[in-house]
Amino acid sequence: MPTIKSLWRVFDGLILVEELERNAIPVSAEMPGWETIQLAYKRRGILVRQIIDAIREAVLVAGKRQDAFGYHGIVVKVSSIDGLREQRR
Template structure:
């Protein structure tokens, strides 16, 4: 049974799933003082760096991020990560020096779809979803959010 029935919540959690994740994160957590500025919550880290929550959790699982539990704060909000580890993770995700040249040579899926007559009804995007071409995912130039190569603000 989902934890919430709020329509805006895309993926409601089961309480047992949330508790299992919390227990997993707490197993390797060290105690951290509540006022320690070297640590931040997962949600603040996600907001500051735009690294997704799942990437942060995967990095904790792979032991690339140190994880802590703030003393006196219980639940998910008490789980914290070292800021310097998150910054190192962010630097490792940044594109290399040739990435911009490569990105400029790419065309969006929408642009390519229009050029070959597959723009209507999402036919070309369907080919991407079924991996029937060599499209790659890259951050959108304006928002820096990861989107399929080819997503376009004019798509609608």
């Protein structure tokens, strides 16, 4: 796909999603204050890699939207992303 900057192997993507979902807390669609990793990247300019690393290091808590499937269902708290940006400066 021309809009994708770096292609992933499907297997690697599935492993990543499984890893992120493993400790994710359930988040309902109506629960405010959560955003996808991609939206956090676009809104605050924190690299996706940094967000994923922060989840892996338990600096950020991942959520799992019950109404979304796969990577797009993984969310992070807006306030935590804002705090992460300040920490990473």
